Amino acid sequence: MVNTLQERLARSAATVDTSAGRLADIQRWFHARTEADTSRVEIIPFEELRGWSFAADTHNLVHETGRFFSVEGLRVRMPGGAVERWTQPILHQPEIGILGILVKDFDGVPHFLMQAKMEPGNHGGLQLSPTVQATRSNYTRVHRGRPVPYVEYFQRMDRHRVLADVRQSEQGTWFFRKRNRNMLVEVAADEDIEVRDGFRWLTLGQLHHLLAVEDLVNMDARSALACLPASYDGGPPGAGGSVHRTADILSWVTGLRTDREVETERIPLRETDRWHRTGHRISHESGRYFSVMAVDVRAGGREVRGWTQPMIEPHGPGVAAFLLAHADGVPHVLVQARAEPGYTDVVELAPTVQCTPRNYTHLPGAAMPRFLDEVVHAPADRVRFDTVLSEEGGRFYHAFNRYLVVDSAMDVVAPDDPDFRWMALHQLLDLIRHSHYVNVEARTLIACLHSLLVK
Amino acid sequence: MVNTLQERLARSAATVDTSAGRLADIQRWFHARTEADTSRVEIIPFEELRGWSFAADTHNLVHETGRFFSVEGLRVRMPGGAVERWTQPILHQPEIGILGILVKDFDGVPHFLMQAKMEPGNHGGLQLSPTVQATRSNYTRVHRGRPVPYVEYFQRMDRHRVLADVRQSEQGTWFFRKRNRNMLVEVAADEDIEVRDGFRWLTLGQLHHLLAVEDLVNMDARSALACLPASYDGGPPGAGGSVHRTADILSWVTGLRTDREVETERIPLRETDRWHRTGHRISHESGRYFSVMAVDVRAGGREVRGWTQPMIEPHGPGVAAFLLAHADGVPHVLVQARAEPGYTDVVELAPTVQCTPRNYTHLPGAAMPRFLDEVVHAPADRVRFDTVLSEEGGRFYHAFNRYLVVDSAMDVVAPDDPDFRWMALHQLLDLIRHSHYVNVEARTLIACLHSLLVK
Numbered sequence: 032m033v034n035t036l037q038e039r040l041a042r043s044a045a046t047v048d049t050s051a052g053r054l055a056d057i058q059r060w061f062h063a064r065t066e067a068d069t070s071r072v073e074i075i076p077f078e079e080l081r082g083w084s085f086a087a088d089t090h091n092l093v094h095e096t097g098r099f100f101s102v103e104g105l106r107v108r109m110p111g112g113a114v115e116r117w118t119q120p121i122l123h124q125p126e127i128g129i130l131g132i133l134v135k136d137f138d139g140v141p142h143f144l145m146q147a148k149m150e151p152g153n154h155g156g157l158q159l160s161p162t163v164q165a166t167r168s169n170y171t172r173v174h175r176g177r178p179v180p181y182v183e184y185f186q187r188m189d190r191h192r193v194l195a196d197v198r199q200s201e202q203g204t205w206f207f208r209k210r211n212r213n214m215l216v217e218v219a220a221d222e223d224i225e226v227r228d229g230f231r232w233l234t235l236g237q238l239h240h241l242l243a244v245e246d247l248v249n250m251d252a253r254s255a256l257a258c259l260p261a262s263y264d265g266g267p268p269g270a271g272g273s274v275h276r277t278a279d280i281l282s283w284v285t286g287l288r289t290d291r292e293v294e295t296e297r298i299p300l301r302e303t304d305r306w307h308r309t310g311h312r313i314s315h316e317s318g319r320y321f322s323v324m325a326v327d328v329r330a331g332g333r334e335v336r337g338w339t340q341p342m343i344e345p346h347g348p349g350v351a352a353f354l355l356a357h358a359d360g361v362p363h364v365l366v367q368a369r370a371e372p373g374y375t376d377v378v379e380l381a382p383t384v385q386c387t388p389r390n391y392t393h394l395p396g397a398a399m400p401r402f403l404d405e406v407v408h409a410p411a412d413r414v415r416f417d418t419v420l421s422e423e424g425g426r427f428y429h430a431f432n433r434y435l436v437v438d439s440a441m442d443v444v445a446p447d448d449p450d451f452r453w454m455a456l457h458q459l460l461d462l463i464r465h466s467h468y469v470n471v472e473a474r475t476l477i478a479c480l481h482s483l484l485v486k
Numbered sequence: 487m488v489n490t491l492q493e494r495l496a497r498s499a500a501t502v503d504t505s506a507g508r509l510a511d512i513q514r515w516f517h518a519r520t521e522a523d524t525s526r527v528e529i530i531p532f533e534e535l536r537g538w539s540f541a542a543d544t545h546n547l548v549h550e551t552g553r554f555f556s557v558e559g560l561r562v563r564m565p566g567g568a569v570e571r572w573t574q575p576i577l578h579q580p581e582i583g584i585l586g587i588l589v590k591d592f593d594g595v596p597h598f599l600m601q602a603k604m605e606p607g608n609h610g611g612l613q614l615s616p617t618v619q620a621t622r623s624n625y626t627r628v629h630r631g632r633p634v635p636y637v638e639y640f641q642r643m644d645r646h647r648v649l650a651d652v653r654q655s656e657q658g659t660w661f662f663r664k665r666n667r668n669m670l671v672e673v674a675a676d677e678d679i680e681v682r683d684g685f686r687w688l689t690l691g692q693l694h695h696l697l698a699v700e701d702l703v704n705m706d707a708r709s710a711l712a713c714l715p716a717s718y719d720g721g722p723p724g725a726g727g728s729v730h731r732t733a734d735i736l737s738w739v740t741g742l743r744t745d746r747e748v749e750t751e752r753i754p755l756r757e758t759d760r761w762h763r764t765g766h767r768i769s770h771e772s773g774r775y776f777s778v779m780a781v782d783v784r785a786g787g788r789e790v791r792g793w794t795q796p797m798i799e800p801h802g803p804g805v806a807a808f809l810l811a812h813a814d815g816v817p818h819v820l821v822q823a824r825a826e827p828g829y830t831d832v833v834e835l836a837p838t839v840q841c842t843p844r845n846y847t848h849l850p851g852a853a854m855p856r857f858l859d860e861v862v863h864a865p866a867d868r869v870r871f872d873t874v875l876s877e878e879g880g881r882f883y884h885a886f887n888r889y890l891v892v893d894s895a896m897d898v899v900a901p902d903d904p905d906f907r908w909m910a911l912h913q914l915l916d917l918i919r920h921s922h923y924v925n926v927e928a929r930t931l932i933a934c935l936h937s938l939l940v941k
Contacts (some may be wrong), residue, residue: 127744188737189902196737198744212744260733278715281919282643282651289582289653289667376921447644464736466831466918 034139036194037261043141043235044485049231051137054240059232060281061247064147065157069331072151078308080325080339089299090308092323092341097169100124102313102323102341104298105207107372111291111397113391120313120323121207121373122343122426127198128166130251131185131214134194135224135232141217142232144462145252146183150424151328152342154431158249158424162230168449180227185214192217195258198466199474200379202422203371205321205343207297210375210466213255239482246431247417249477250385253420257474258463261479270357273455274441280452284468287368288377293371311342319390321345324428340347342428347389348419349432351382351472352406353480354439355415356453362484363453364436365402365444369470379470380459401451406437413438416479422471434475436483456480489594490868491556491649492716496890497938498596498690506585506592509695513688516702519602520612526787527606531765535780535794537835544754545763547778547796548788553623554879555579556769557778557796559753560662562827566746568846572757575778576828577798577881578662583621585706586640589649590679590687596672599636599679600707605879606783607797608907613704613879614696617685635682640669647672653921654929655834657877658826660776660798662752665830665921668710679768694937698873701886705827705878705930712929713918714936727814728910735907739923740782742823743832750827767799774845776800779883799883802844803874806887806927808863808935809894810870811908817889817939819906820857820899834925835914837907856906861892861941868893869940871934877926891938913934 047054077085082095093101105121133144148160162181163170170179176439184191201209218224233241238256242248274284304332305316313323322344329337353364369381386400388407416436423430444451459477462468469477502509534539537550547557560576588599603615617636618625625634639646649670656664673679681687688696693711697703730738760771768778777799784792808819824836841855843862871891878885899906914932917923926930 193731193733193737195733196740198740212740276648278648278650278919282648283666285653285921464733466740473560 033204036156039136039139040235040259040261041485042139044239044481045236046140046234047236047240049137049140049234054237056243057231057233057237061147061157061159062082064229065155065330068149068156069329070149070156071329073327073329074311075325075339077325077341078310079327080134080341083325083339083341091274091299098126098339099166103207104300104303105372106298106302108292108294108297109370109372112370113394118298118306119320119372120300120303120306122205122209123207123297124166125207126167128181128211129163129170129185129214130161130211130255131163131181131216132252132255133162133181133184133224134215134217135222136220137232140232140234142234143238143256144226144230145233145238146230147251149330150249151326151340152424152426152428152430153246153249153421154429155246156402159247159252160249161252164251180230184218185322187284188216191219195255195260195296195464197258197271197464197471199254199258199471200374200467201471203373203379203470205373205427207373208375211251211254213258215255215258230367235481239485242479242482243416243418246421249421250423250471253360253475253478254471255475256481257469260460260464272361273458274358274363274453275446277458277461280454280458283452284368284378284380288378291370291377293370293372293377296466319346319392319393326428331433342426342427343430345387345430347385347387349386350407350435351432351476352384352402352435352437353473353476354383354405354443355436355442356439358441358453358455362456362480364456364459364476364480365439365451366454366459366473368450368452371470374467376467380454380462380468380473381470382473382476385472402443405439405443406435409437415483418479420475432472432475436476436480456484489715491923494591494596495690495716496531496940497594498693498938499694500888501595501689502691504592504595504689506597508810509692510688510868512688512692512696513544516602516612516614519635519684520610522786523604523611524784525604525611526784528782529766529793530780530782532780533765534782535796536792538780538796545756546754552583554621554795557661557755557757559755561751561753561757563747563749564720564825564827567825568849570893573753573761574775574827575755575758575761576662577660577664578752579621579664581622583666584618584625584637584640584669585616585666586618586636587707587710588636588639588679589670589672590677591675592687593704595689597689598693598711599681599685600688600693601685603684603704604785605704606781606795607879607883607885608701608704609878609884610701613876614702614707615704616707616710618735619706635685639671639673642926643671646671646674650710650715652713654709654713654924654926655829656926657924658828658834658925660828660882662750663827663830664828666706666709668713670710670713690936694940697934697937698871699875700874704876705926708760708875708930708933709926711936712924712932715915725856727816728913729813729908730901731816731915732913735909735913735923738907739823739833739835746832748825748827748832772848774801774848781883797881797883798885800818800885802842804842804887805839805858805862805890806926806931807839807857807890808900809838809857809860809932810891810935811894812894813896813908813910817911817935818896819911819914819931819935820894820906821909821914821928823907826925829922831922835909835917835923835928836925837928837931840927857898860894860898861890864892870938873934875930887927887930888932891931891935911939
């Protein structure tokens with residue numbers, strides 16, 4: 032067959048200037064949207080939150096409707112971790128939202144409908160977002176806002192072609208078992224789709240260029256793009272060898288999920304230990320980790336004109352990096368099996384390095400994350416990708432991670448290391464079709480890897 | 487490659503008489519073991535349980551060590567179900583046990599090391615079981631019994647070849663989020679394995695014959711055999727078409743898991759409503775569903791010589807059946823997306839029909855399970871498999887299901903039915919490598935299907 036999905040995606044990845052818009056046009060458009068954005072975000076004391084309050088008994092921070100999300104407490108026991116027991120505030124958001132990207136062929140080249148969207152936690156205001164990025168409260172209109180554009184394409188899919196539809200986890204240190212439904216839905220080339228204000232069709236080639244720009248492509252877009260179901264890097268289709276058999280990778284994950292005794296218990300926020308609340312912040316007495324705070328948002332182009340909400344503000348930027356090496360020409364990344372207290376299923380596959388370095392400075396040297404040094408001190412000619420990107424701006428205030436891909440060699444780790452395995456990219460893409468395998472930071476890096484590996 | 491796993495399994499499936507033993511020898515051996523088995527099981531009142539008691543506050547039935555399992559209460563809300571709200575007793579067993587089968591080539595034919603094992607719930611005493619069938623309490627020897635033979639092969643696998651290693655769910659109506667680790671581990675053909683008393687090497691062909699014998703191959707063996715990673719039915723390797731794309735099947739499952747609002751809450755057994763305890767039984771006032779009861783076991787060849795334990799005794803046998811049809815020569819079964827309160831992830835893929843018919847006799851006719859009539863009244867020439875088999879004899883007392891495979895046609899269901907999809911067998915085998923997709927009754931039927939489809 033001439034037009035496999037893999038080949039079509041490869042064509043989109045190779046296309047930077049199209050009839051629908053050249054890269055420079057996209058950049059100008061995005062810049063103009065940013066200039067025109069009149070929204071502003073202001074940090075406020077908790078008492079100025081509207082509709083949100085601390086519950087009298089638990090001190091949980093909750094919305095008067097009982098929906099959206101809440102800030103609660105979590106008690107964690109993680110034997111073998113750098114810290115083995117702690118309590119912390121955590122976001123609880125049981126609803127499963129939609130992160131959906133609409134895909135359509137123009138002149139035989141798949142394009143992705145993206146939105147320039149303001150989120151209160153974004154540093155620069157607007158970021159490039161999926162077609163639909165909505166909690167269930169959003170699209171069922173609990174907040175009485177305007178309807179979510181394009182959401183109908185992700186609710187009635189029988190007339191369209193589903194490329195991916197999978198619940199994926201998000202940050203397990205800040206969210207308790209949060210999942211969003213990551214969706215890519217292709218409409219027929221002759222389907223007439225109105226391009227609404229703030230939206231634009233982009234090729235994968237354009238998206239790859241923009242991924243290398245700081246703070247531009249948002250987390251939800253990166254996560255959904257990572258779920259594209261096929262390698263399109265020009266390597267051999269399908270097959271492709273791997274250092275470890277997939278059965279052995281799965282057995283490694285099964286073993287860790289069986290043996291690691293991670294215990295978590297939701298507790299009242301009042302019962303978190305060493306976390307203290309002032310008028311503006313809930314923070315750890317050490318000053319490390321993160322704070323819970325509140326913002327007032329005046330929006331330009333959002334569903335509702337203004338609102339207030341609590342957010343999480345991390346203390347200090349993070350680092351997330353994959354070491355990359357090739358075996359018989361097949362790209363492999365070194366994945367870490369990582370336990371985070373908010374994960375649904377004990378461990379997920381994470382970047383080689385994923386940490387906030389300043390959270391470790393008070394711990395003994397042995398507790399420093401493995402490979403951190405190799406990543407941050409890599410010679411320039413081995414750094415294949417190095418861009419600061421933001422995490423979800425709807426919940427996290429100025430949450431930055433420096434994402435890196437660094438050339439390395441297979442022998443940096445023993446084949447039977449308890450916590451690390453070299454995995455072929457195609458093996459990761461097989462697992463990303465299923466929930467709870469590939470964590471959100473690894474998904475960002477997979478989106479970035481595609482931008483590097485395309486021939 | 488001449489000796490793919492698929493080809494080797496096909497050879498094993500085609501081999502009924504080998505140098506290690508002819509089928510008739512195996513049958514004689516099993517019969518002799520059964521004759522020689524001196525164990526006996528007696529129903530006792532709860533007060534004669536040793537080490538088990540009802541907790542003063544919750545009335546939960548618990549072991550004095552806090553281990554093994556407990557009988558607790560569960561409150562369920564399942565909108566859209568035949569019954570929407572109820573409470574019930576449920577088994578809580580958070581430990582993940584091992585169901586492991588050792589595999590080894592003899593003269594180029596893979597053999598499976600099986601055990602003739604007594605379990606108290608078995609009707610006939612002994613059943614054919616995996617090499618290792620052990621809770622963590624068993625193999626860490628909480629009960630101070632003898633060590634579990636062969637367990638070391640499933641704990642240190644680096645010298646062996648893992649064919650499958652996946653946590654699979656068990657009965658979601660009787661267990662709360664119970665998972666066991668289903669493992670198939672192949673040792674080198676020249677590895678010397680002592681065959682201990684009560685164990686025997688069998689080919690797949692022999693196992694297929696024995697699957698059609700009532701009550702002989704136990705649930706754990708069927709579940710592990712279903713996890714064999716390759717089709718070996720002589721059909722076209724790999725590929726094979728399917729009526730629905732796998733992406734659409736996964737999207738259907740994701741949609742159901744997102745939208746179905748199943749809520750469960752563990753409650754004290756004391757708070758279950760309409761369930762009453764006598765000296766011998768905890769039963770529903772209607773007489774339906776199941777009872778909790780207790781047994782005293784005197785064992786012949788078990789790790790410990792005698793013990794008492796609570797069990798679940800179902801009221802009335804169940805029916806579990808797949809409708810089978812072919813599309814372009816590829817075998818498909820009609821799977822049902824089924825919610826059970828004890829499932830870890832909302833719904834799993836289940837047989838076309840799975841029910842205990844007598845639980846429905848009091849409900850309006852519309853509540854009768856779909857396709858039940860088609861299955862139990864199928865003309866004989868369409869019934870491809872029809873055998874009564876037992877569920878786990880370590881927890882369930884005389885729990886029988888009649889397992890059927892019935893020839894049908896694609897058009898018995900609409901392609902977009904909310905609850906049913908035709909799936910190619912190879913699609914199910916792709917999903918069975920991951921947890922929480924294929925339920926335990928469907929796994930039994932997959933093991934049986936293999937016995938039918940082998941050429």
